[in-house]
Amino acid sequence: xxxxxxxxxxxxxxxxxxxxxxxxxxxxxxxxxxxxxxxxxxxxxxxxxxxxxxxxxxxxxxxxxxxxxxxxxxxxxxxxxxxxxxxxxxxxxxxxxxxxx
Amino acid sequence: xxxxxxxxxxxxxxxxxxxxxxxxxxxxxxxxxxxxxxxxxxxxxxxxxxxxxxxxxxxxxxxxxxxxxxxxxxxxxxxxxxxxxxxxxxxxxxxxxxxxxxxxxxxxxxxxxxxxxxxxxxxxxxxxxxxxxxxxxxxxxxxxxxxxxxxxxxxxxxxxxxxxxxxxxxxxxxxxxxxxxxxxxxxxxxxxxxxxxxxxxxxxxxxxxxxxxxxxxxxxxxxxxxxxxxxxxxxxxxxxxxxxxxxxxxxxxxxxxxxxxxxxxxxxxxxxxxxxxxxxxxxxxxxxxxxxxxxxxxxxxxxxxxxxxxxxxxxxxxxxxxxxxxxxxxxxxxxxxxxxxxxxxxxxxxxxxxxxxxxxxxxxxxxxxxxxxxxxxxxxxxxxxxxxxxxxxxxxxxxxxxxxxxxxxxxxxxxxxxxxxxxxxxxxxxxxxxxxxxxxxxxxxxxxxxxxxxxxxxxxxxxxxxxxxxxxxxxxxxxxxxxxxxxxxxxxxxxxxxxxxxxxxxxxxxxxxxxxxxxxxxxxxxxxxxxxxxxxxxxxxxxxxxxxxxxxxxxxxxxxxxxxxxxxxxxxxxxxxxxxxxxxxxxxxxxxxxxxxxxxxxxxxxxxxxxxxxxxxxxxxxxxx
Numbered sequence: 001x002x003x004x005x006x007x008x009x010x011x012x013x014x015x016x017x018x019x020x021x022x023x024x025x026x027x028x029x030x031x032x033x034x035x036x037x038x039x040x041x042x043x044x045x046x047x048x049x050x051x052x053x054x055x056x057x058x059x060x061x062x063x064x065x066x067x068x069x070x071x072x073x074x075x076x077x078x079x080x081x082x083x084x085x086x087x088x089x090x091x092x093x094x095x096x097x098x099x100x101x
Numbered sequence: 102x103x104x105x106x107x108x109x110x111x112x113x114x115x116x117x118x119x120x121x122x123x124x125x126x127x128x129x130x131x132x133x134x135x136x137x138x139x140x141x142x143x144x145x146x147x148x149x150x151x152x153x154x155x156x157x158x159x160x161x162x163x164x165x166x167x168x169x170x171x172x173x174x175x176x177x178x179x180x181x182x183x184x185x186x187x188x189x190x191x192x193x194x195x196x197x198x199x200x201x202x203x204x205x206x207x208x209x210x211x212x213x214x215x216x217x218x219x220x221x222x223x224x225x226x227x228x229x230x231x232x233x234x235x236x237x238x239x240x241x242x243x244x245x246x247x248x249x250x251x252x253x254x255x256x257x258x259x260x261x262x263x264x265x266x267x268x269x270x271x272x273x274x275x276x277x278x279x280x281x282x283x284x285x286x287x288x289x290x291x292x293x294x295x296x297x298x299x300x301x302x303x304x305x306x307x308x309x310x311x312x313x314x315x316x317x318x319x320x321x322x323x324x325x326x327x328x329x330x331x332x333x334x335x336x337x338x339x340x341x342x343x344x345x346x347x348x349x350x351x352x353x354x355x356x357x358x359x360x361x362x363x364x365x366x367x368x369x370x371x372x373x374x375x376x377x378x379x380x381x382x383x384x385x386x387x388x389x390x391x392x393x394x395x396x397x398x399x400x401x402x403x404x405x406x407x408x409x410x411x412x413x414x415x416x417x418x419x420x421x422x423x424x425x426x427x428x429x430x431x432x433x434x435x436x437x438x439x440x441x442x443x444x445x446x447x448x449x450x451x452x453x454x455x456x457x458x459x460x461x462x463x464x465x466x467x468x469x470x471x472x473x474x475x476x477x478x479x480x481x482x483x484x485x486x487x488x489x490x491x492x493x494x495x496x497x498x499x500x501x502x503x504x505x506x507x508x509x510x511x512x513x514x515x516x517x518x519x520x521x522x523x524x525x526x527x528x529x530x531x532x533x534x535x536x537x538x539x540x541x542x543x544x545x546x547x548x549x550x551x552x553x554x555x556x557x558x559x560x561x562x563x564x565x566x567x568x569x570x571x572x573x574x575x576x577x578x579x580x581x582x583x584x585x586x587x588x589x590x591x592x593x594x595x596x597x598x599x600x601x602x603x604x605x606x607x608x609x610x611x612x613x614x615x616x617x618x619x620x621x622x623x624x625x626x627x628x629x630x631x632x633x634x635x636x637x638x639x640x641x642x643x644x645x646x647x648x649x650x651x652x653x654x655x656x657x658x659x660x661x662x663x664x665x666x667x668x669x670x671x672x673x674x675x676x677x678x679x680x681x682x683x684x685x686x687x688x689x690x691x692x693x694x695x696x697x698x699x700x701x702x703x704x705x706x707x708x709x710x711x712x713x714x715x716x717x718x719x720x721x722x723x724x725x726x
Contacts, residue, residue, distance in 0.1 A: 020713065024706045032705070097703030 008049040015042035029081045029091040033074075040070050103154050104164045107181045107234055109147045110191055111244075113140040114226035121223060125216020134206045137219035141202050141226050145195035152188050163236045163300055170239070175291070180236030182299055186590040189434065189583065190233040190366055197358045197441050198226050200559035204449050205350040207556035208456055218258060218348070225251035229359050233366065238287045238297035241367065245283065245331070248360045249276050255355060256347040268343035275340040279330015286323030290374075293320065299370055303593050306373035313379055321374055321381035328364025332418045335392045339653050341415055345407040345462075349455055352407060353448030357414045358441040365421040365437050369430045369591065376428070376595050386426025386507070390517040393419030395650065397524035401531070406451050406462045409532045413488060414444055416521060420503050423514060429506035430591040431584030435574040436503055438583065439495035442570045443487035446563040450481035453552045453560065454536060464535035471537040476551045478537040480560050485533050487567045489526035490619040495570030497619075502574060502581075505611045515611075519618050526622025527629075534630040 015038055022035025044063045051059025085091050117140030121133050128136070155162075162183050170177040202222060209215050228247025235241035257269025290297050293316060294305055310317040328334070333341035344356050355361075368375055368385065375382055393416045400412035417440045424433035455462060457474055471478040487494035490501065500522060508515035551557065574581030584591075628634050648654060 023709050024713070093705045096705070100701060100703030 005049050005053050009046055012042045012046040012049065015039075015045065027092050027094055029084065029093050029096075032093060033077055033081065036077075037070065037074070040066060103151065103162055103183055104181075106147045106151045106154070107164055107183045108166065110144050110151070110195065110234060111227045111230040113144040113147065114223040114230065116140060117223035118220050118227060121216050122220035125220055128216070130210075130215050133216050133219050137223050138199065138202045138206065140223060141195060141199045144226065144230065145192070145199045148188065148191040148195050151183060152192055155183060155185060155188055163298070165236075174295070177237065177239045177297070179240060180298065181234045181240070182236035183234065184590050185586050186366075186369065186434070187234050189438070189587060191230055193438050193441050194229050194233055194359050195226065197445050197563075198229070198354055200562055201350050201354040201358070201445060201449070204353075204452065204556050204559040205348075207553050208350050208452055209348065212348075214258075218255075221251050221254045221258070222351070222354070225255070225355060225360075229363070232363050236299060238290060238299075241370075242284070242287060245327070245363065246280070248355070248363065249273065249280065249331070252276070252344070252355050252360055255351040256344045258347055258351065262346070265346040268340075268346040272340040272344050275337050276330040279327045279337055281326075282323045282330075283327025286320055286327065289316075289320050289323060302371060303373040306377055307595050310374065310377040312377055314377070317374065317377035318381050321378040322384065324367065324371060324374070325364075325381060325385055328367055328422075329388065332361045332364035332422070333415050334364075334388050334419060334422060335395060336652065338392065338396065338415050339656065342403075342408045342411045345405070345411050349407065349448055349452030352411070353445045353452065356411065357444040357448050361414060361418055362421065362437045362441070365418065365425060365433050368422075368425045369434055372425070372428075372430050372591065373593065373595055375425075382426050382428065383511075384426075386423050386511065386514055389419045389422025389424070389426055390507075390514045390521075391419070392416065393423060394517050394521040394524065395419075397521045397528060399650070400528040401524060403528075404463055404465050406454070406464050406467070406532060406536055407448075408462075409464075409528060410444070410447055410451060413447075413525070413529065414440075416525065417444065417488070419521075420500060420518065423507055423518060424503040427507050427510040427514065429503060431581075431587050432499065432502040432506055432574070434587060434591075435581065435583050436499035438573060439487070439499040439567070439570045442563055442566040443484045443494070443496050446480060446560065446567050447484035447488065449556070449560045449563065450477050450484060453477040453480075453556060456552055456556065457550060464532065467536045468539045469537070474537070474551050476557060477560075478533075480564050481533060481537065483564045483567055485529040488529050489623055490522055490615060491623075492616070493568070493571055495567050495573070497616075498571035498574055498581075501612055501615055504615055505608060508611055519615055522615055523618040523622040526619045527626040530623050530626035531630045534626070538631055 019035040019037075019039035019042060022038065023032050026032050026035065044066055047059040047063050047066075049059075051057065051063075081091055084096060088095060117136050120128070120136050125133050164181040164183065166179040166181065168176065169179040202219075205218070205222065209218050212218060225248060228244045228251060231244030231247065232241050233244075235244060253269045253273040256272050257266050259265045260269070287297060290302065293309060294302060296302075306317075310320070330337045341356060341361065345352055347356070375385070396412045396416035396419060400409045400416065403409045403412060417436070421433045421436050421440070424430075424436060451462070453474065454467070454470060454477060457470075457477070458467070461467060483494065487496035490497045492498070500518075504515055504518045504522070507518055552560075573583040
């Protein structure tokens with residue numbers, strides 16, 4: 001017997017909140033980055049859930065898109081983080097505040 | 102043959118303008134003088150050849166050079182018109198112009214900007230001859246504005262003098278007032294006739310315009326407004342006395358002999374239109390008569406020699422308008438011609454005085470110059486007597502013709518004209534006496550001497566023309582030679598409602614009256630200013646005269662002061678409202694930016710929190726909806 005959909009959605013919300021809190025409170029760029037990935041995958045989970053509930057393939061299709069885009073984004077994001085590290089010798093995002101008004 | 106010559110007449114001075122204007126500095130003074138005088142002299146010869154070709158026959162040959170404006174229904178050809186009237190005017194303009202050019206060579210010999218001077222003078226000749234030879238109103242308007250421009254440039258020729266610069270601006274602005282009317286008149290003519298060709302207007306006016314109708318009156322008065330500005334008639338006369346700031350030959354050429362009479366020429370040219378509106382004709386005659394006596398009265402107390410001559414010019418042009426206003430077109434052109442001779446002569450004589458005395462024109466500092474400048478004094482005397490209307494000089498005949506024509510239309514116009522003639526005699530004798538007679542006042546005239554031949558010769562040619570010019574129109578009972586020559590033109594647009602001449606006895610009585618008045622004026626002036634036995638106080642009039650009837654003060658109070666106030670108010674509005682609004686908006690945006698920059702902390706988590714808050718707000722919005 002499959003697990004009912006509300007559990008899936010609750011897990012998705014939990015994962016998303018974890019990721020969100022991680023983005024908001026952590027200082028290491030890598031951790032922030034991983035938190036973003038967490039949020040993305042939380043969304044993926046809810047997509048898959050809804051796809052199954054509605055008996056539609058659209059949600060699963062979208063998940064593939066998100067996976068591909070996330071993969072590409074990881075490449076660029078990591079490159080940026082590496083670059084920041086090279087120039088500042090730290091990945092503390094609170095140090096990268098050049099845009100302050 | 103005729104087309105070529107007609108084109109050459111304005112084109113030659115134009116070429117002189119280009120040469121002196123572009124290469125004046127490189128050519129040297131001699132070459133510039135030769136080019137300037139040569140081109141105008143050649144234009145005079147071309148005009149003389151034209152005269153040979155069109156004499157006798159009532160020739161009217163429009164010459165289309167090319168289609169100038171073609172826009173929809175509006176088609177304007179660059180058209181010249183050669184007929185007795187335009188040829189006669191071209192002869193006067195180029196002939197007197199040539200003499201004054203030659204005089205200028207001597208007068209301006211020491212001026213460093215002689216190239217600029219002759220360039221402007223040649224441009225003026227080209228523009229004036231364009232007016233004269235124009236075949237439609239649009240081409241005439243080119244010349245009309247061209248002479249206005251040259252008048253401005255030459256009045257303000259010594260532009261480093263503030264008075265000269267101011268006088269130039271005054272002349273430009275005041276004549277522009279009239280030009281607006283003229284331009285509106287041209288538009289109206291387009292609207293009515295679909296063209297502005299003089300030949301069409303002359304032929305069609307009788308059919309198209311209702312006699313005495315509102316359209317005819319509006320058209321005539323609008324065109325007359327242009328003439329009032331250009332010819333310095335009341336109430337737009339104020340620029341001409343100020344225009345005396347220019348070099349004296351310029352005053353002789355532009356502000357006495359030619360440009361200021363352009364209005365008279367224009368009215369004669371379009372007499373067919375003006376004849377359709379008796380009201381407009383009466384307005385013209387009245388303005389002319391009132392201007393004649395007003396300006397003559399102003400000249401009575403004027404202390405400046407050149408300004409006396411300027412008022413005299415305003416007054417004499419008033420006579421011309423009086424003439425054309427009563428339908429005596431031939432007489433108007435006759436007076437225009439003789440006035441060109443004797444007024445140019447008077448100005449050149451005044452120029453000789455200034456040349457001898459280093460530019461002095463205040464008659465209170467002149468005196469006794471007849472001993473030092475006998476030839477100049479004699480020339481001035483001839484011009485003065487012609488102006489006063491003493492036979493057999495030309496001014497007598499032309500003025501008398503006007504007065505007798507005026508008598509037959511409106512006796513009151515005649516009375517005003519005769520009174521003005523008396524004042525004319527007084528003021529010109531006064532000017533002569535203060536300048537040439539009596540004791541020498543200043544000590545600076547020790548070295549004063551008659552001018553060199555280059556200035557003397559043109560003056561004496563004008564003396565000759567003044568002396569014999571009356572023969573052009575010598576007649577009391579029948580049209581004179583000039584009038585007969587012009588007859589094909591001046592009657593083409595319909596007969597003027599001029600009554601036939603009265604019995605010879607009446608004519609002789611009129612002649613006798615004006616002679617008596619002129620002689621009386623001279624006698625009174627002689628007693629007042631030479632013998633000094635007669636003392637006439639003008640009483641309360643003196644102040645009025647000295648301020649030229651307060652017209653300029655009225656303008657200053659009624660127009661200049663409000664305009665200044667408006668300008669000041671506009672400037673204040675500009676700084677306190679418009680500028681304030683602009684800077685206020687900029688400053689407000691700057692302040693808002695200052696306030697908002699606190700939001701940009703540079704911390705990633707703050708931006709992420711903003712995104713979160715935004716997302717939550719959208720969520721709340723959706724849920725609550």
